[in-house]
Amino acid sequence: MVGSLDDDYPTTPVLLISAHPQGDDDDSGDTHFRVEEDAIELLAQYASSQPLPVIAITGVYRTGKSFIMNQLSGIDRGGFPVGATIEPCTSGIWMQFARNPETGGMCLLLDTEGLSSYTKSASYDAKLFALATLLSSFLIYNASGPIDDDALSSLAAATAVARAVRVNSTEPETSVQTAVGAGSGSEVSFDERRRQRRLAMYFPRFLWLARDFSLELEAGGERLTTNEYLERALAPIQGDSDRTRSRNVIRTAITGAFKERSCLTMRRPAHDEEDLQAISEALSAAGAGLAGLNLRPEFISDVEQMKAFVWSHLSPKQVNGSGVTGPMLSTLAEAYCDALNAGAAPAIGSAWDEVCENECNRALSQAIQAYDDDLDALLRKDSQAPLDSTNTPLISEASLAGLRERAFFVFQSNPLTSSSAPAAKVCSDKLEQHITKRAAEALHIAQSRNESRAEAMVDRLVSKVTSLLDSDSEDFSLDHIVENTKKVVDQLVNSVKAADPSLYTLVMMQLALRADHIWARPLRVHANRVISELEEEAEVRVAEVRADAEKDHSRAYATITGLNEDIASSDAQLETLRNERDKLQDKLAVAESRISSLEADVQKLSSDNPDVARKDEQIAQLQQDLAEARNALTQARREKLEIEEAAQSSQRKKRFFCC
Ligand SMILES: Nc1nc2c(ncn2[C@@H]2O[C@H](COP(=O)(O)OP(=O)(O)OP(=O)(O)O)[C@@H](O)[C@H]2O)c(=O)[nH]1
Ligand SMILES: [Mg+2]
Known part of the structure; x- marks a missing residue:
């Protein structure tokens, strides 16, 4: 891994809290702490969903704190800067995201500026320690060598401000100067001890990491565990002298503040000073990777043991029973910085109220x-x-x-x-x-x-x-x-x-x-359709009737034409008969006149001529002819009557059809 963005989160260290001296003298308590915007943003961006375990390291300067944090981060390059000189390297509080290899969960590493630096005051150290304590769920106190009175005094002094922190804003406020001034020299009252016990609930798990540790852990011929070694060092000392009381106050202050505490020792990375110098320079450039360096295997084993211990004892930061996420942590940091900047010991209660307000x-x-x-x-x-x-x-x-x-x-x-x-x-x-x-x-x-x-x-x-x-x-x-x-x-x-x-x-x-459209209109449409169907039907019927009438008419016309022709032929026949009648009448008239003349002649002859008899015969003959002529005439008249009747009948028929 390198110190750049990986899949989930950035791995480059970022300044979380910067410290800005306000005057020439840090003892004036004028250092101004500021939570940096970049860090706030990163915490909001990458750590807002889950409570965040926070590992902080504090301790005397130039004791390999940044080195330890790099081992925990696992970053080969680009981790916390490790300095090879005696100059303090880390300033303020830096943060870096890391992953707990045991759980896979994300956590935050806080690397702090070293305590007891010749450039900074006791007040500044105490404030820094208080910030590291209040912001972490696992605090590593890095100290070189054995846990002796000096080491305990340094720690007790550093915890002064942290121990002055108020859980509730109703508790009497202690200024930073008073807290640092009081140090660990005075005996602790019963109420104060009770307050400290309550406060301890807000304090992180504590690991004393004894570096360059070369002592055998044995007492009275019995081997001690590192934890037993710590507890022995923190146990009250028998005696009634002022010095003993003072030493016990220091111990009580530490045990009162940190209820869950452990100790690990780490041996020197190299045997002699020359090697150590060379290794120090190599370590400064190595980041987390120790392979290839001429390190004592014991040292490497101690590093691994330390890492395993930290990862297996890590839990998320909690306040008032609630897990603290990245944004909540930055709110707490701001509230604590504000209090310290104002010269007061931080109040967890009011800082927490701010967190609640922000979170809500x-x-x-x-x-x-x-x-x-x-x-x-x-x-x-x-x-x-x-x-x-x-x-x-x-x-x-x-x-x-x-x-x-x-x-x-x-x-x-x-x-x-x-x-x-x-x-x-x-x-x-x-x-x-x-x-x-x-x-x-x-x-x-x-x-x-x-x-x-x-x-x-x-x-x-x-x-x-x-x-x-x-x-x-x-x-x-x-x-x-x-x-x-x-x-x-x-x-x-x-x-x-x-x-x-x-x-x-x-x-x-x-x-x-729309009732009209739904009910009336369909009915109207239906009615129209029925009407148009009736009209269509009527039109078909009329066409049929018209066709029948036309057929009748042509039939009648043909009949009339036939009758007219009949009448014409009857008229022609009648004419012929009339002509014949006229001729017969003429003949009859001639015959009658001849008969008359003949009768006259007969008369005359009869009277004049004897041959009348013969004449009579002739007359008889003539009379017979006359009778025949008369019969013929009667016949002609009858035929004429028939023809006239036929003509009249035709005329009647014609008139009937024409109507
Ligand atoms: N003697 C010794 N030196 C170490 C050990 N671990 C690291 N170093 C070296 O100590 C020097 C300081 O290391 P850092 O990690 O910068 O120490 P620091 O405590 O962070 O220093 P400041 O930030 O200045 O307080 C470096 O040269 C490291 O290589 C160790 O266990 N023993
Ligand atoms: Mg450092």
Whole structure:
């Protein structure tokens, strides 16, 4: 690994708290601590979801603290700077993300500026120690050599400010100067001890890391564990002298502050000073990688043991039972820095109130964001849904209640929102107000969209009803139309009724408004269609009648023509007969005149001539001729009468047909 961004988080150390001297003399307590923006951003960006285990290292300067942190980070290059000279290397408090190889979880390493540097005051050291203590869940106190009175005094002095920290803001405030001044020299009162016990709950697990340790851990012929060695060193010393009391106060201060404590020893990396110098330079450049360096195997083994111990005893930073995430840690750091900058010992209670307020506000923003995202997505989906769909509406009292529940779930997933901090209630109320306002807006949008939906549904119904009329169905009866219309109306009403009561009301209103289109218009269309069918039928009937009449007419015409021809031929025959009659009449007249003349002649002859007899015969003959002529005439007259009757009959028929 190198000190750059890996898959999950950046691995380059970043300055978390910078220290800025305000005057020439650090003892004035004027050092100004500032939490750096870059660090705040990184903590927010990469460590906001989970409580963060925080390992801090503190101790006398130039004792290999940064080296230890690099071993924990596992970064070969680009880790915390390790200095090979006697100049203090680390300044302020640096941070670096690392991964616990045992759990895979992310943790934070805090490398602090060395204590007891010739450039800094006791007050500055105590403040720095207090910050490292209050911000970490695992504190490594790095000290070179055995745990003796000097080492314990240094630690006790460093813990002065940390021990002056107030759990509640109601506790009397102690200034940094007073805390440092009091040091560990005075005996601790009963109340103070009780306060210290409470405070210890906020303190981290403590590891005394004894470097360059070369002593055999034995006492009274028995081997001691490193922890037993520490406990022996911290155990009260028998005696009643002032010095003994003072030494015991130091021990009580340490044991009172750190309830969970352990000790590990590490041997020197090399045997002699020359080698050590060379190795020191190599270590300064090596980062976490120790391979290839001429190190004592014991040292390497101690490093591994230290790492294994730290990783297996690591737990997230907690305050008041809540895990501290990256953003919460930066809020705490800011609150503690503010208190130290103001010359006061930090108050965990008020720092925690700030954390709660920040966290509640953050949870509020996340919950509002979640609610707005959900609601906007729902509104978008609703606006894209087909208007005439009878599906259950996306925006309803029920669906909005679901969104509200989710928003509150997001809000409450931050445990600090259910704390007793006033910010929790304020933010919860703000979330409720926001949800109420947005839900009302959404319902208003849904209402107007429902109106459009109801309109679209009834539009569709109208066209369905119309298409029923246009269908090829044989059954166009009024009952059929009414029945089908009723069916589609019932279908719509039932589906909407089941889906959404408010949509149902709107659909019913639309049905009432469009009643003419749904009921009257189809009937009108039906009536028109029936009328046009009747008209078509009538037209066909008229055409048939007309065709029949035309046929009759041509038949009659043919008959009349025939009769006319008959009449004409009858007329011609009549004419002929008339001519013949006239001729016969002429003949008859000639015959009668001849008869008369003959009769006259007969008369005369009879009288004059004897031959009358003969003449009589002739007369008889003539009379016979006359009788025949008369018969012929009678016959002719009869025929004429018949022809005239026939002609008259034809005339009558013609007149009848012509009418
Ligand atoms: N004697 C000794 N030197 C070590 C050990 N570990 C590291 N060093 C060397 O000690 C020197 C200082 O190391 P750092 O890690 O910079 O020490 P530090 O405590 O962080 O120093 P400051 O930040 O200045 O307080 C370097 O040259 C390291 O190589 C060790 O166990 N024993
Ligand atoms: Mg350092």
